[in-house]
Amino acid sequence: MKTVADLHTHTSACPHGHCTRQELILRAKERGLWAVGISEHTQACPDGVPMAYFEKMNNWLTESYGVRVLRGVESDISDWRGKIFMQRRYMKNLDYVIASLHRNSLWAADRLTVTSTWCGIAEDPAVDIIGHCGRDPDRFDFETDTVIRAFRDGGKTVEFNESSLGKPAHDKKCYEICEACGKYGVPVMIGSDSHYARSVGASANCIRMIETVGLPEELVINADRDRLEKWLASVKERKSTLFD
Ligand SMILES: [Zn+2]
Numbered sequence: 001m002k003t004v005a006d007l008h009t010h011t012s013a014c015p016h017g018h019c020t021r022q023e024l025i026l027r028a029k030e031r032g033l034w035a036v037g038i039s040e041h042t043q044a045c046p047d048g049v050p051m052a053y054f055e056k057m058n059n060w061l062t063e064s065y066g067v068r069v070l071r072g073v074e075s076d077i078s079d080w081r082g083k084i085f086m087q088r089r090y091m092k093n094l095d096y097v098i099a100s101l102h103r104n105s106l107w108a109a110d111r112l113t114v115t116s117t118w119c120g121i122a123e124d125p126a127v128d129i130i131g132h133c134g135r136d137p138d139r140f141d142f143e144t145d146t147v148i149r150a151f152r153d154g155g156k157t158v159e160f161n162e163s164s165l166g167k168p169a170h171d172k173k174c175y176e177i178c179e180a181c182g183k184y185g186v187p188v189m190i191g192s193d194s195h196y197a198r199s200v201g202a203s204a205n206c207i208r209m210i211e212t213v214g215l216p217e218e219l220v221i222n223a224d225r226d227r228l229e230k231w232l233a234s235v236k237e238r239k240s241t242l243f244d
């Protein structure tokens with residue numbers, strides 16, 4: 001298995017990113033990716049980009065150096081009631097929305113609270129991708145079956161990313177989530193969470209996990225261009241009337 005696109009990347013538009021958009025796109029091209037999506041943080045995180053950044057995203061080239069460029073956001077969850085930090089009126093400029101928990105937006109909570117937060121996010125029609133929910137299980141643990149079933153019912157896609165794998169506690173939770181995605185037929189996305197041009201498209205740890213767990217490849221949205229194009233079209237269609 002290999003990936004054809006990376007929808008979770010950061011650039012120097014946010015202070016902890018260390019490459020330009022151009023470097024990122026050129027590296028994606030070198031790695032043979034069909035598409036790259038840029039997904040900066042919102043300002044629920046101290047070094048997110050201002051809302052004005054999203055206001056002008058509709059002016060981006062949709063293709064650059066032969067690579068399809070997708071406009072995303074990693075919208076921090078800013079409230080334990082399951083709210084993301086993103087103004088609805090800018091969402092029409094985006095190809096997709098990732099919702100993630102980060103310790104610099106919300107510090108930690110008990111298992112019941114995090115479970116209910118993810119169930120709230122599952123019901124938000126603005127959210128397309130659940131970002132790295134297996135990361136930091138010491139702070140953000142949740143009832144896996146309950147939450148993954150809620151993601152299925154809410155039509156969400158669960159992301160695994162390279163930066164969340166490699167530590168035993170994180171791996172254990174990610175593998176458990178991956179197994180649950182297989183059990184409930186929930187689509188998944190592999191992302192690098194790259195903050196440097198060199199790591200765009202990184203996917204080795206995620207692919208090893210998916211193959212070890214035996215998750216069917218048909219569930220991996222960005223392992224196939226046609227599948228990803230259909231997914232993007234379905235997101236667009238589903239959200240076409242949401243933000244008018
Ligand atoms: Zn993140």
Ligand SMILES: [Zn+2]
Binds near residue numbers: 008010074
């Ligand atoms: Zn990220």
